[in-house]
Amino acid sequence: MRDKKEYLEYQKLYYQTHKEKLKEYSEQYRQEHKEHYKEYDKQYNLKHSENKKQWYLDHKKQYKQWNKQYRLDHPEQIKQYSKQYRQTPEGKATRQREKTKRRANEKEIINTLTTQEWEDILKKYKFRCAYCGKEFTLFDRETKDHIIPISKGGDNTKENIVPACRSCNSKKGNKILK
Numbered sequence: 478m479r480d481k482k483e484y485l486e487y488q489k490l491y492y493q494t495h496k497e498k499l500k501e502y503s504e505q506y507r508q509e510h511k512e513h514y515k516e517y518d519k520q521y522n523l524k525h526s527e528n529k530k531q532w533y534l535d536h537k538k539q540y541k542q543w544n545k546q547y548r549l550d551h552p553e554q555i556k557q558y559s560k561q562y563r564q565t566p567e568g569k570a571t572r573q574r575e576k577t578k579r580r581a582n583e584k585e586i587i588n589t590l591t592t593q594e595w596e597d598i599l600k601k602y603k604f605r606c607a608y609c610g611k612e613f614t615l616f617d618r619e620t621k622d623h624i625i626p627i628s629k630g631g632d633n634t635k636e637n638i639v640p641a642c643r644s645c646n647s648k649k650g651n652k653i654l655k
Contacts, residue, residue, distance in 0.1 A: 579627065587632040594635040595621065607639035608649070617642055626651040 492499065507514060522529075533540060548555050562568040599619065605612050606619075613619045622641035625631030628651045641649070 582627050583633065586627060587634055590621075590633050590635055590638060595638070598635060598638055599640055602640050605640070606642040606645055608641055608645040611642050613640070613642065620646045622646045622649060625653055629653060 563572060604619070607622070611617070619640045620643055621638050622645070623631045623633070624637050624639060627633070631637050
């Protein structure tokens with residue numbers, strides 16, 4: 478090789494012709510040196526945490542849009558990641574905190590819904606989801622959806638409850654629909 482330009486051309490050509498083999502080698506190397514990369518990533522993040530925070534503050538809106546689009550484009554990966562995360566000690570602790578917070582909120586609300594009232598609500602909606610109209614089955618059970626979510630000051634009363642399938646209830650989250 479005579480000069481830098483020739484060498485760069487050679488590297489580019491080599492990469493293009495051996496792309497799969499190089500990718501495979503790179504993945505294998507990373508797997509064999511997991512601990513090294515873990516420590517390196519940790520040190521890098523500590524060193525650059527202030528820059529990351531500032532970048533996030535400067536690009537918060539774009540980051541949220543990108544994140545939302547990614548979730549829409551990759552629902553299966555998100556579902557798989559969430560499932561794996563819930564099995565970790567951190568995921569279990571997060572879920573426990575959520576449950577504790579909800580129980581604390583429920584203690585402070587009016588809680589007059591009876592089993593008979595819930596059955597009456599189900600009959601009123603003909604055992605179908607209030608949002609999508611899907612009929613409840615043994616495998617797709619009904620859930621109690623609070624029209625005004627508990628987190629927004631809603632109560633557990635028959636006037637504030639509608640039946641919803643799990644999917645619709647999850648999509649609604651703690652939003653107030655109009």
